[in-house]
Amino acid sequence: MLLLILLFMWCVGEILVNYRVVKKKRLLFDDRFTKTICMAIASISSLAMALYLELLLSDNQLVTYLLPVLLGVFIGWRFGSLIKAPASLNGLYNGAMGGVMGMMLGAVLKNPALCNIPIDANSLIASNLFIITIFIAFSHSVVCFFIRYSMRG
Amino acid sequence: MEQSNLLFLLYADICLIIGFYMYIRKMRKLIGFHLGMNMSMVMGGMAALLFGIILITHMPFHFTYITLLSASIGGAVGACFGMLIDYQTFVTGLTNGLIVGLMAPMIGTVMEMQMLFIWFLHAFFIGSLGILFISIKRA
Numbered sequence: 001m002l003l004l005i006l007l008f009m010w011c012v013g014e015i016l017v018n019y020r021v022v023k024k025k026r027l028l029f030d031d032r033f034t035k036t037i038c039m040a041i042a043s044i045s046s047l048a049m050a051l052y053l054e055l056l057l058s059d060n061q062l063v064t065y066l067l068p069v070l071l072g073v074f075i076g077w078r079f080g081s082l083i084k085a086p087a088s089l090n091g092l093y094n095g096a097m098g099g100v101m102g103m104m105l106g107a108v109l110k111n112p113a114l115c116n117i118p119i120d121a122n123s124l125i126a127s128n129l130f131i132i133t134i135f136i137a138f139s140h141s142v143v144c145f146f147i148r149y150s151m152r153g
Numbered sequence: 154m155e156q157s158n159l160l161f162l163l164y165a166d167i168c169l170i171i172g173f174y175m176y177i178r179k180m181r182k183l184i185g186f187h188l189g190m191n192m193s194m195v196m197g198g199m200a201a202l203l204f205g206i207i208l209i210t211h212m213p214f215h216f217t218y219i220t221l222l223s224a225s226i227g228g229a230v231g232a233c234f235g236m237l238i239d240y241q242t243f244v245t246g247l248t249n250g251l252i253v254g255l256m257a258p259m260i261g262t263v264m265e266m267q268m269l270f271i272w273f274l275h276a277f278f279i280g281s282l283g284i285l286f287i288s289i290k291r292a
Binding site: 032033036039040043044047098101104105108112115116117118127128131132135136139143146147150 | 186213214216217220221224228240241243244245247248251252255256259262263
C-alpha cells in the first residue's frame with residue numbers, strides 16, 4: 001500500500017512538472033506538435049492516474065466507477081485547453097479513453113478471476129499487482145521524459 | 154496441432170513486420186509526416202495486439218510477464234517505425250503501442266473460440282498492410 005501511495009505521488013508530481021513546462025512554452029508550438037503532445041500526455045497520464053486511484057480506493061461503487069473517468073477527462077481538458085480549441089477536443093477524447101482503460105486494468109488486477117486468469121493465491125496476486133504498477137510508472141516517466149526532451153530542442 | 158499453429162503464426166508475423174520495416178526504410182524519402190504518423194500508430198498497435206493475444210493463448214499461466222512483454226514490443230515497434238520519419242511520430246508510435254500492449258492480454262483471456270478470433274485478427278492485419286501499401290504507392 002505504501003508503494004502504491006509513493007507511486008501515486010510520483011505520478012502527480014510528474015504531471016504537474018509537465019503542465020508547468022507546457023504552460024511556460026505554449027507560444028512556441030505549431031498545430032502538429034500540439035496534437036502529438038495532447039495525445040501522448042493525456043492518454044498515458046490518465047491511464048496511470050486511473051489505475052492508481054482504482055487500486056487505492058476502497059470498494060465504494062460509485063466513486064470507483066466515476067472518479068477515474070472524470071479525472072481522465074479533466075487532465076485531457078486542462079492540457080488541451082492550454083493551446084487551441086481542436087487540441088482540447090483531442091485531449092478530452094484521449095483522456096476519457098485512458099481513464100476507462102486504467103479502470104478496467106485496475107479491476108482486473110484486484111480480482112483476476114474476472115478475466116479467467118488462473119491466479120488464485122493472495123501472494124501471487126500481490127506480486128502481480130506490484131510488477132505491473134511499477135512497469136506502468138516506469139513507462140509513464142519515459143513518455144514524460146521524451147516530451148520534455150522534445151521541448152528543449 | 155494448435156500449439157504449433159500458433160508458433161507458426163507468430164513467426165509469420167515477425168517476418169511480415171521486419172519485411173515491411175525494410176520496405177519502409179527503402180522508401181522513406183517518399184513518405185510525408187501525416188502518412189508516417191498513421192503508419193507508426195497502425196504498426197505499433199497491431200504488433201502489440203498480435204503478440205499479446207497469441208502469447209496469452211499459447212501460455213495462459215504467465216499473465217504478468219506477457220503483459221510486460223507485449224507492451225514493450227508494441228512500444229518498440231511503434232518507436233522503430235516512427236524513428237524513420239520524425240521525432241513526433243516516434244512519440245506517437247511509442248505511446249500508442251504501450252497503451253494497446255497493456256490491454257491486449259486481457260482481450261486474449263476473455264474471449265472464447267480463440268482460433269477463429271486469431272485468424273480474423275490476421276486477416277485484419279494483412280488488410281491494413283495492403284491499405285498501407287496502396288497509400289505508399291500513391292504518395
